[in-house]
Amino acid sequence: MRTKEINLYQIEEIKEQFPALFKEILEKNRYFNTDFDWYADTLSTVQESLEALGFSNIEIHFSGFGSQGDGANFTASWSYAKDWKEAGFMESFRPLAEALDSLKERSFKITKGNSRYSHENTVDFTFYDKEGEETDEDESIVRACKYAMQIIYSELEKEYDYLTSEEAIFETLEANEYWFNEKGDIEN
Numbered sequence: 001m002r003t004k005e006i007n008l009y010q011i012e013e014i015k016e017q018f019p020a021l022f023k024e025i026l027e028k029n030r031y032f033n034t035d036f037d038w039y040a041d042t043l044s045t046v047q048e049s050l051e052a053l054g055f056s057n058i059e060i061h062f063s064g065f066g067s068q069g070d071g072a073n074f075t076a077s078w079s080y081a082k083d084w085k086e087a088g089f090m091e092s093f094r095p096l097a098e099a100l101d102s103l104k105e106r107s108f109k110i111t112k113g114n115s116r117y118s119h120e121n122t123v124d125f126t127f128y129d130k131e132g133e134e135t136d137e138d139e140s141i142v143r144a145c146k147y148a149m150q151i152i153y154s155e156l157e158k159e160y161d162y163l164t165s166e167e168a169i170f171e172t173l174e175a176n177e178y179w180f181n182e183k184g185d186i187e188n
Contacts, residue, residue: 008179008187011170025173025184026166033163033172042159046074046152049089053097054078061118065157071119072153079107092151099144105130106138110145120149 015022043060050058055076062072080103089097108127115122125142129135162168179187 006181006187008181010177010179011173014180014184015170021182021184025180026169028184029169029173030164033168034160038163039156039159042152042155045090046155049093050074050076050148052089053093053100054080060152061112062153062156063118064153065160069117069119070153071117071122071149072156073110073112073118073120073123073149074152075110075112075123077107077109080104090151092155093148096144096148099140103138103141106135107132108138108141119153120146123149 009017011022011025014025039062046060047058055074055078058074058076060072060074062070064070064072078100080100106127106129108125111124111126113122113124123145125137125145127135127137127141181187
């Protein structure tokens, strides 16, 4: 049997004593905070806001971040449910709420188009009159929905950028009191 002694450090010590190793550890753990459903709270807030505005059968899709075709969209059905001024929704969805308020006699569906991407230009809109017959598209509604989809992507991107930032990675490693060896690997 052979015994080997190694030095272990917490992230704060490495930050102070070994700045190059500190940078290496942060880069090695860049996606540490996104190895789970980090987006669940944001999508839940969006879902609740869309429901408050009268949408049903909502499915939110997104891909990101930094590639062509990245974005967010949602598919859903909508019919006038209640006065939007009384609904609890994300303030950034106000343009959508105001556009929907003018559509009391009609309904519409948003469906996924034939695309592998998930941005606002990959959905199709079908509008119906009060008898349920297909009718002309309402451009103001389409624009407002697409704007809401851009907002969703922006919120997700902000959260992702923070979670992969050096500040957030450091905070996570420090809060979990991880110990590191001199190569920058986590030791238990």
